[in-house]
Amino acid sequence: MKTQFYTATSLDGFLATEDDSLDWLFPLGDLNNSSYPAFIADVGALAMGSATYEWMLRHAAKVTEETGAPWPYTQPAWVFSRRVLPVIEGADIRFVQGDVRRVHADMRSAAGDKNIWIVGGGDLAGQFYDAGLLDELILQLGSATLGQGKPLFPRRVLSPVLRLQSVRQMGAGMAELRYEVIKNHPPGIT
Numbered sequence: 497m498k499t500q501f502y503t504a505t506s507l508d509g510f511l512a513t514e515d516d517s518l519d520w521l522f523p524l525g526d527l528n529n530s531s532y533p534a535f536i537a538d539v540g541a542l543a544m545g546s547a548t549y550e551w552m553l554r555h556a557a558k559v560t561e562e563t564g565a566p567w568p569y570t571q572p573a574w575v576f577s578r579r580v581l582p583v584i585e586g587a588d589i590r591f592v593q594g595d596v597r598r599v600h601a602d603m604r605s606a607a608g609d610k611n612i613w614i615v616g617g618g619d620l621a622g623q624f625y626d627a628g629l630l631d632e633l634i635l636q637l638g639s640a641t642l643g644q645g646k647p648l649f650p651r652r653v654l655s656p657v658l659r660l661q662s663v664r665q666m667g668a669g670m671a672e673l674r675y676e677v678i679k680n681h682p683p684g685i686t
Contacts, residue, residue, distance in 0.1 A: 497607060498631040499600070501614040501621040502535055503648070504670075505635050510645035511618055516551055524638045524669035531664070531672055535634070539571055540610025541603040543596075543624075546577035547646070548616040553582060571613075572606050574599055576620055596623045622651040625677065633658065633675040636666070 504521050505511055512518050552559060556566035567587035574590050575581065576599075583589060592599050603612050614621045614630070624630040633649070661674040 497609055497611055499612040499624060499629050500632045500634055501630060502634040503616055504638055505648040506638055506640050506642045508641040509648045510642040511616060511648055512646040513642055514645050516547055520640045520642060521638055525667050530636065530666050538611050539613045540607030541612045542569055542571050542573040542615050543603060543620065544573060544575055544615040545617045545620040546579060546581060549575045549581060574603055597627045600629050618647050618649045622649055625651060628679060630677050632677060635673045637671045637673055639669045
């Protein structure tokens with residue numbers, strides 16, 4: 497069982513524009529021609545921040561059109577938010593706040609022998625990293641630059657903490673990079 501940050505990023509390291517738009521991403525590739533179908537089959541629990549969840553709410557019609565439901569996940573999801581947010585009908589969502597370590601234990605229990613997916617955003621994935629709970633980064637690197645926006649992983653992480661495991665081309669506009677997070681790195685390297 498792994499805790500994984502699986503996401504798409506621009507060449508210059510942004511998940512979304514400063515106003516949370518993902519419009520830059522959609523022309524670059526087809527989700528079904530990516531590792532996503534195999535990845536999601538091994539996921540037993542999800543974590544996402546409030547900005548990611550609110551994106552799902554704002555784009556419920558598009559999500560429904562593409563997946564058949566406004567909430568495309570069958571796994572339980574933990575949404576980290578300090579605010580009260582609307583619930584998507586039929587979705588197994590638990591709203592939480594505070595330290596990710598406390599919530600991670602519940603997620604592990606729910607996931608069983610499957611993986612935990614940190615859906616987004618970058619700061620939430622960083623909190624799992626800071627707590628020593630992040631095992632892998634799977635990055636769909638898109639051939640676009642945004643100049644500014646929501647950062648991929650707003651942490652300083654220096655080698656040898658991230659070990660490149662694989663690189664795979666996905667059409668003309670995307671590449672997938674897989675990194676293992678080395679837990680027993682020398683002191684002083686974060």
